[in-house]
Amino acid sequence: MDTSYPLHALVASAREGDQDAWNAIVERFLPLVCALVRRHRLSETDGDDVCQTVWLRLVEHLDALREPDALPGWISTTTRNECLRLLAARKRMTPVDPMDSSALGGVTEDVSGKDLVAIEERHALREALAELPAGRRELLVMLLTDPPIPYAEISERLGIPVGSIGPTRARALEQLRNTRALSAAIAAELETGGERR
Amino acid sequence: MTDWSDDDVLMAALAKAVAEGDTVSNRRREAARAAFSWRSVDAELMELLHDSALEAGAAVRGAADPGRLLAFGRGQVSVEIEVGAGAVSGQVLPAQDATVTLQGSGVEDRTVAPDGAGFFRIEEVGSGPVRFVVTTSEHTLATAWVTL
Numbered sequence: 001m002d003t004s005y006p007l008h009a010l011v012a013s014a015r016e017g018d019q020d021a022w023n024a025i026v027e028r029f030l031p032l033v034c035a036l037v038r039r040h041r042l043s044e045t046d047g048d049d050v051c052q053t054v055w056l057r058l059v060e061h062l063d064a065l066r067e068p069d070a071l072p073g074w075i076s077t078t079t080r081n082e083c084l085r086l087l088a089a090r091k092r093m094t095p096v097d098p099m100d101s102s103a104l105g106g107v108t109e110d111v112s113g114k115d116l117v118a119i120e121e122r123h124a125l126r127e128a129l130a131e132l133p134a135g136r137r138e139l140l141v142m143l144l145t146d147p148p149i150p151y152a153e154i155s156e157r158l159g160i161p162v163g164s165i166g167p168t169r170a171r172a173l174e175q176l177r178n179t180r181a182l183s184a185a186i187a188a189e190l191e192t193g194g195e196r197r
Numbered sequence: 198m199t200d201w202s203d204d205d206v207l208m209a210a211l212a213k214a215v216a217e218g219d220t221v222s223n224r225r226r227e228a229a230r231a232a233f234s235w236r237s238v239d240a241e242l243m244e245l246l247h248d249s250a251l252e253a254g255a256a257v258r259g260a261a262d263p264g265r266l267l268a269f270g271r272g273q274v275s276v277e278i279e280v281g282a283g284a285v286s287g288q289v290l291p292a293q294d295a296t297v298t299l300q301g302s303g304v305e306d307r308t309v310a311p312d313g314a315g316f317f318r319i320e321e322v323g324s325g326p327v328r329f330v331v332t333t334s335e336h337t338l339a340t341a342w343v344t345l
Binding site: 123 | 199201202204207208210211212213214215217218220221222224225226228229230232233235236238242248250251265280302324325326328339341342343344345
């Protein structure tokens, strides 16, 4: 099992004790967890600890997870909560200046809504990329590489003519928009975007 | 709002997303993979019911601050934990014949027996994810993991 398997299959196998399925879940969601942790400005060590707590919690939560589609939301919420808990716990360990009203809040601020949308958007894009057939995914990743890989080299590596790289890129992006992950993200954004106006 | 229909906009967004995926440290990846070895199907989960760290005004308590208080429970059994400097003390309720084991990744299990009133204390506790496992003659109850 690897990251290309559907999430419900990975969750089902992980429940059966399949370490490879678990590793694939980690691979798919770890960047999301790390991005959320980074936003909360924890120390590197505390960030490591929160990250580990999230995965330990997911291990114990696997059996209760009835709907694997709820996993991204669960991971996002759990990570943010753990960050807030630890930030608050660290804060109360340090002496507080009573004149500093910024310390009076107790509960620390969460990531702003805009940041959260951007973080979840990037997660959806990685998920969408994972849904593409290997050939198209490789092409897009090569085209994204910085510094750019010359078309001649891409052509050689993927065995497609230089002239068809452009059209294939367009088709791959169209396919990307229609993936489960990205079409859901686009629909969600249209919904909230409409409300904001 | 992102204009997803524009190929170049989509490519730029994709570049950021992929770059973010590449920044994940191997240390965190390994730790996350290793978390799976903590899967215990036989222990029942005690949910985290209360964490004083999230109480409004928690930061302004004075010298009498009792430390962070955590409460876990399942059915009739609950465990209350007070996190002090380098130590935790707690109480299993109702008081019963049991042992309490502190578990954390990368540290040895520490098992203590609560006294007649259910009180226990574990010294030299570092920071990081931990859970408490309460074992009685009838069942094994594991608390949700928390970061100390």
